[in-house]
Amino acid sequence: MRHFLDFEKPIAELEGKIEELRRMSEPGGINIAEEVARLTDKADKQLRATYAKLTPWQKTQVARHPDRPRALDYIRGLIEDFTPLAGDRAFADDAAVPGGLGRFKGRAVVVLGTEKGADTESRVKHNFGMARPEGYRKARRLIALAGRFKLPVLSFVDTSGAFPGVEAEARGQAEAIARSIEACLDAPVPVVATIIGEGGSGGAIALAAGDQVLMLEHAIYSVISPEGCASILWRDAAQAATAAEALRLTAEDLRRLKLIDAIVPEPLGGAHRDREATIKAVGEAIERALVPLLSQDGAALRAHRRQKFLEMGREGG
Amino acid sequence: MSWLTEFVRPKIRTLFARREVPDNLWHQCPACQQMIFHRDMEANLKVCPHCAHHMRATAADRLAWSFDDGAFTRVELPKVPADPLRFRDSKRYSDRLREAREQTGLEDAIQVGHGRIGGRRAVVAAMEFAFIAASMGAAVGEGIVTAARLAVMQRAALVLYATSGGARMQEGMISLMQMPRTVIAAQMVKEAGLPYIVVLTDPTTGGVTASFAMLGDIHIAEPGAVIGFAGARVIEQTVREKLPEGFQRAEYLHEHGIVDMVVPRTALQATLARLLGLLMAADEPAAPLAA
Ligand SMILES: [Zn+2]
Numbered sequence: 001m002r003h004f005l006d007f008e009k010p011i012a013e014l015e016g017k018i019e020e021l022r023r024m025s026e027p028g029g030i031n032i033a034e035e036v037a038r039l040t041d042k043a044d045k046q047l048r049a050t051y052a053k054l055t056p057w058q059k060t061q062v063a064r065h066p067d068r069p070r071a072l073d074y075i076r077g078l079i080e081d082f083t084p085l086a087g088d089r090a091f092a093d094d095a096a097v098p099g100g101l102g103r104f105k106g107r108a109v110v111v112l113g114t115e116k117g118a119d120t121e122s123r124v125k126h127n128f129g130m131a132r133p134e135g136y137r138k139a140r141r142l143i144a145l146a147g148r149f150k151l152p153v154l155s156f157v158d159t160s161g162a163f164p165g166v167e168a169e170a171r172g173q174a175e176a177i178a179r180s181i182e183a184c185l186d187a188p189v190p191v192v193a194t195i196i197g198e199g200g201s202g203g204a205i206a207l208a209a210g211d212q213v214l215m216l217e218h219a220i221y222s223v224i225s226p227e228g229c230a231s232i233l234w235r236d237a238a239q240a241a242t243a244a245e246a247l248r249l250t251a252e253d254l255r256r257l258k259l260i261d262a263i264v265p266e267p268l269g270g271a272h273r274d275r276e277a278t279i280k281a282v283g284e285a286i287e288r289a290l291v292p293l294l295s296q297d298g299a300a301l302r303a304h305r306r307q308k309f310l311e312m313g314r315e316g317g
Numbered sequence: 318m319s320w321l322t323e324f325v326r327p328k329i330r331t332l333f334a335r336r337e338v339p340d341n342l343w344h345q346c347p348a349c350q351q352m353i354f355h356r357d358m359e360a361n362l363k364v365c366p367h368c369a370h371h372m373r374a375t376a377a378d379r380l381a382w383s384f385d386d387g388a389f390t391r392v393e394l395p396k397v398p399a400d401p402l403r404f405r406d407s408k409r410y411s412d413r414l415r416e417a418r419e420q421t422g423l424e425d426a427i428q429v430g431h432g433r434i435g436g437r438r439a440v441v442a443a444m445e446f447a448f449i450a451a452s453m454g455a456a457v458g459e460g461i462v463t464a465a466r467l468a469v470m471q472r473a474a475l476v477l478y479a480t481s482g483g484a485r486m487q488e489g490m491i492s493l494m495q496m497p498r499t500v501i502a503a504q505m506v507k508e509a510g511l512p513y514i515v516v517l518t519d520p521t522t523g524g525v526t527a528s529f530a531m532l533g534d535i536h537i538a539e540p541g542a543v544i545g546f547a548g549a550r551v552i553e554q555t556v557r558e559k560l561p562e563g564f565q566r567a568e569y570l571h572e573h574g575i576v577d578m579v580v581p582r583t584a585l586q587a588t589l590a591r592l593l594g595l596l597m598a599a600d601e602p603a604a605p606l607a608a
Contacts, residue, residue: 162527162546162547163555164546164547164548164551164552164555164556165547165552165555165556166552166556166558166560166561166564168546168547169545169546169547169552169564169565170569170573171573172531172573172574172575173527173545173546173547174526174527174530174531174545174546175527175531175575177527177528177546178496178500178526178527178528178529178530178531178532179531179532181496181497181500181527181528182500182503182504182532184497185497185500185501185504186504201484201493201524202493202496202523202524202527202528202546205493205494205496205497206527209496209497209500221490222489222490222493223484223486223488223489223490223492223493223524224484224486229486232486233406233407233486233487234406234407235407243406246402246404246405246406246489247402247486247489247490248402248489248490249489249490254490257401257490257491259490259491259494306501309494309497309498309501310462310498310501312491312494312498313397313398313401313455313458313488313491313494313495314397314398314455314459315398
């Protein structure tokens, strides 16, 4: 069963009708092909029209779609010989931050991500993609490993944010995030980050302070969730759609503000409608972003990366 | 709201705020409720003489209290684009900025000065909570980058007084990008072999804590200061349990190894002077000062 979002209701109804007609037609063989074709065309147009002008709030829902490919899907789809590595060497392994060694298009890399989980069981296991300090410390450790062996770092970011918990604070959540950002900025190797779903604030930038930051067309990247922003600034969480608009959290907005480097187009109807094609497109975009970086030495990479972040937000307005 | 409150009051308030407070004024301590003579409170660095409660200090206070003999040169900070997203909630961000400027007399939530602490060259950057809860937007980020660059240029230590309610939401992702930008600032100072000391004051939360404020060579916290990443209310809602006694307070962070020391404000200048004396040679040759 496909999961439909609220604003996809008209599409859901059309697709339901098509499904019904198909089922009815099986034994009798009455001529419904024409009607099916007509409805399919209509559904297609509706889908195209809806997705051509998604509002920031609708994009937020698409970015959080339960069937959207997640970090481990990209790792499985794009990384050969994936060899997970575990732990921060101090406290624990954080399943919200899968990572390890592998091969991307034949080249050895370090890969990292924030993983939300696919079903109830795995969501609990991955803590819904909300990392704890040990997750960011593991990221830092793996980025340092990449630097030592001159391996590019690829990260896949999908998180509502860092985990807000008592233990997380006691173990230095803030320090862990700061050090992880620092590790990204310090890496003497290419760092390519992709925002694949939700890029939630500090928990996202911790793995995304890279040379190239890519973003899927319907992904969101924001300093605060629209709900959180609405409840603080509008004192009403129901104003989330308005907040989503105001925050400029879409890929298009962020590209215009020069805060991300490239947008990866999604299949019609969003990444969840064609996961394979999405994963393939992301792989190609990473390749395009990575190749020009490979010829630069560590010092040049660091200098350019710094320059890029230092220039952000200083012009325009 | 009448035109009078809307347009005239902020200006009157500005005049009043900038005027010297008369010496015979009394304050009430919010912790022990005792009355404190204004002059005593200022002499005691806004620490209650009865219960040692640390009241909120301004960025201007921090600069005045940090340097030897209170002598320093104020640093003018670069302008940044105002209201880049044309953000509007119940109020326009541009109006919020204008009001905050009128009320505080500052451009944004940070001030920077340079001078000497214990005889050593130091650049001090201090955040101002009265300015939109010292939330970090482009101006704060730029202030920190400027302070770091100045410290490197002068071969000076960087002392940073942190306080923040979190991100400047009205600047959206430009606000989030101040995290890597300020991390770079901290790196520049450290790479130059200069001390970077963070003084965490009440409250320091959110993106500020998760970037430059947790990367100091030495972390000092003021007694009782709330310091953390996530807000206590958010945590309570997430874990649905009562938070431990003293959670996210300076003493709790000290116990958990996140800050090096909890230092009362009245001992802070001496502590900074001692630390810089231990970390820096007495006669670091100064590079010629650029404008
Ligand atoms: Zn008192």
